[in-house]
Amino acid sequence: MEKDNTYFGVKEIARRANVSIATVDRVIHNRPGVSEKTKQKINGIIKELDYQPNILASRLASRKIISLAVLLPRVSEETDFWEAPLKGIRRAEAEIKKYGVQIQFYLFDLNDKNTFEEQIKAILETEVHGVLLSPSFIEESKQFVKTCHKLKIPYVFFDSNIPDQDNLSYIGPHLFQSGYVGAKLLTYRLKENHKVLVVNISKEIFNYNNLQIEEGFRAYFNDHNQSCEVIRVDIKDTDSLSVAKDLTRVLYEHEDIEAIFVTNSRVFAVASFLEKSKRTDISLIGYDFLKENIRFLNMGTIDFLICHKPEEQGYRGLMSLYQRLVLGAPVEKVHFMPIDIITKENHAFYQN
């Protein structure tokens, strides 16, 4: 069976315009050296034929490589969360490498703002065509993307967002709604009057992610005017000892707490505490598909995990740059990830 030859390429365009292929090529790529008249003519024919370039041939013939920078937190001992986006990015890399795309990784330490700035400097010293970044440090990120914008380098945010930064796209969760889902799950089996605890474990005092989530969480109670009390506690030191200490105090002050909602992936620390202090009567919900979290999910200490497909975030983030830079295709400005609910029973089939 033969390919259908209903396909019109540059050759056909050239024939119809009475010019050479080279001239058509110049028009397509907006290169100089074509009179206004013939340019008009050729563009007309292109539109008429709805010409779609053959990416295969295009990438094959092109000698250029496209160089992308990826800026994300290093996988730390504390949490293996960032393995997932990395994996997704590597998957995308493998897929598009043969199209002449090259990835450079720039890893920083979430506990050290300086490393973030260093990596930014390193990126700007090289010749990049696009950047994928997790804007963990807000002010520094803003500065950085402003520079990129001036240099006309497209950049994509993922995992968390900063609004109104002229980014090509944001790939990540709708944080508010995610907190909302958390509240629904938490209250699903509670009695009418209940007391719940929101735990925020994070070095950064002001954290856009956590705040957004908590807002959604509280909104649920408002919308369903449940007569309940939402306590909250900030734990700034992420080690398990500090967590245990702070929780002990809170649970002493409020002995009738029935459920705990942790606004990020550090729910395992809370689970560990509940386990040790034999408080398995308390419902527990938190975030992310970490090995430790799954362990406590299996044990029943954690009831639900919410997850936003971190691997796919990485994959899609890179792919959107590829789409823009290689295929020249338009890219969605915002791509919200699903708000996945993980239980003991379905985690085995979860696609992170």
Add this chain to the structure above:
Amino acid sequence: MEKDNTYFGVKEIARRANVSIATVDRVIHNRPGVSEKTKQKINGIIKELDYQPNILASRLASRKIISLAVLLPRVSEETDFWEAPLKGIRRAEAEIKKYGVQIQFYLFDLNDKNTFEEQIKAILETEVHGVLLSPSFIEESKQFVKTCHKLKIPYVFFDSNIPDQDNLSYIGPHLFQSGYVGAKLLTYRLKENHKVLVVNISKEIFNYNNLQIEEGFRAYFNDHNQSCEVIRVDIKDTDSLSVAKDLTRVLYEHEDIEAIFVTNSRVFAVASFLEKSKRTDISLIGYDFLKENIRFLNMGTIDFLICHKPEEQGYRGLMSLYQRLVLGAPVEKVHFMPIDIITKENHAFYQN
């Protein structure tokens, strides 16, 4: 920036083997006309260099088109479930069309076995290189794939499986586990002693899917030795009147039923009944992201929907044939879909 030329192609292989490109090509494609000795030599070099063919160039140069058949139920008035796989398949089609792949659709009526057999005959009359099918009618499907196997045409099952049929792959849910998850959700907020109802709405009396799901559902109660009673009812007529009639009877006989589990996407029929008869105290769980189901989810009549990414099933199903036939890459024998939990709060972000 230039492409790195660390890439070894047929040219390099030919040079090292002291043969022409044509001969290397013959070896790669297992075409005759090469002595055993040179074949060995060339294969050695290929392995040594870990040669990866350039798909771009390969597809560009190839004149052949690859023709795939897709056999699935027609989208009916009763349920729009099959829109999703179709959409996924179309997405895959758009993606791989430019590589010279062509799709032919063969639609049958789920209520009419004859249409299934007709479509099978139609497929076998054409020249196909691969088949993607939902094996809704088990015996007929078995016959069909036996023929395909003889003709060395690879075939992929999706949505539901038939074990041990030499299929290239199965893409779909782990049904047992899916029922297990359903049970967990259903009992999550129930008291200790409870009575639940399993509803099986289906024209086919023997239905592999539903049975597998119910098995998983019951297994959960066994594993957690909950003191509960599981009633079950088969409803063979799928129209809403029959459903209402049968349910009325069952709920009259067992007036203390607290929760209902529907083993397929027809949960909206049950929801509609509960709504009309003002029995919104009963928890309800069912399957699939249908418009009707989402409506009742929003109203609160349905508590949870379980879903197995039908669109992605279609997409992946087609892509696995593409992987095998065009890229010559190995394909996973079984690819279980995630068991997604959908609520009123997260459905807006669900990716079907």
Add this chain to the structure above:
DNA sequence: CCACGTTTCGGGTACGTACCCGTAAATATA
């Protein structure tokens, strides 16, 4: 009108692979 620069364009080769066609050598047949 000529010399020279600029604008505008076409020829042609390359990318890596597929595959047609032709041919020399090896083998079989008479």
Add this chain to the structure above:
DNA sequence: TATATTTACGGGTACGTACCCGAAACGTGG
């Protein structure tokens, strides 16, 4: 031994696009 047939291989062109290089056409100032 002469001829037919098969086997084993190489040359070369095509796929659709990118881009180098050179050349014709045009314009400008002297």
